[in-house]
Amino acid sequence: MRLGSLKTMAAETLIDALPDRSLLVMDDDAPLRNRLARALESRGFSVKTAAGVEEAMTIARGAPPAFAVLDLRLEDGSGLSVVEELHVRRPDARVVMLTGYGNIATAVAAVKAGAVDYLSKPADADDVVKALLAQSDHLPDPPSNPMSADRIRWEHIQRVFELCGHNVSETARRLNMHRRTLQRILAKRAPR
Amino acid sequence: MRLGSLKTMAAETLIDALPDRSLLVMDDDAPLRNRLARALESRGFSVKTAAGVEEAMTIARGAPPAFAVLDLRLEDGSGLSVVEELHVRRPDARVVMLTGYGNIATAVAAVKAGAVDYLSKPADADDVVKALLAQSDHLPDPPSNPMSADRIRWEHIQRVFELCGHNVSETARRLNMHRRTLQRILAKRAPR
């Protein structure tokens, strides 16, 4: 079942053939950003990183990259503005948005702003590359499962948590659940 | 708190001023389709309905409407193809996709195919109208969701259960949860 590696190899061939391999990674989470940057670099991209919108804008204005992987919500603004800016400077840029939890409204907004795809974390480097290089539009994708009930719940929790500025007590209060329970849920990773 | 009606009134004014109020509703669920069609008609649209892709295509080709509300998955094909067709015939058409349960990949696909928005059921007529008439791009609207996490989960389960024709085993399979557990959840009432 090692399809993943096959695809990776194919992608590397494609990447080497690109006229412009510049890529911008923007995420406020340093470990994740660096991990992703290194993973993409090892696949042949020429990577620059930014920790926030400010920094990313500078790069987008100065030397707009051919590719970008942007986190949607950061401390200092929305990733959406970076997509827009980048799209104006360089209409051929291929951008994928990344976000902690999936949210349809923001996915729609991201695509309308010019992103080619929208992935929700955790998304590994292979997923990102696949999205960046996807030749045409998304296949009408498989009938797609309804998502497990727990997953829905988890995403909702993440959303509210985000909305409460990562304040556990506040989130628990708004969600009307016990703080201890929330803490435990947040501690472990997303249900499938 | 009667904001809903205010918005509706504002929308009606806008609708009356439209040069072309033709609208196509496509959904395979007859009751839902008719309810939605009537609701939109009463808001001033000139509505045609289609129960499937075939029928919708005929309308799209013959007299492409200015607006459309399309269900994504039907028996005889994907709503995506209708969006594409309509977009070719009439690039200014404003289309919103509707679907039983939201899925990011399909939302992205729909927007790329030319839809202006993507709503997941249950979406009432006001939501649909708002999306159809939305002047600019969606703000990443702050939902400020007060819903409890368990409530979200419960509603999701109900929706899928509905979708599976009240078949417990089938629902459990699709939701990837134990039938016994589902049974117990369905037995008691909605969490607050």
Next chain:
DNA sequence: TCCCCATGCGATAGATTGCCGCACCAGTTT
């Protein structure tokens, strides 16, 4: 009739939650 599948439900080990307490820390107020 036999087979397949949906359903309802008892039992039970194992996982999760509700709830309390305690320690610690950072701002604010007194």
Next chain:
DNA sequence: AAACTGGTGCGGCAATCTATCGCATGGGGA
């Protein structure tokens, strides 16, 4: 500075809930 306020992490424990199994029942099809 000491007191106060609100957030965080975490141990522990009883009350619940979940995941499984098993079994009996009933309705179609082949």
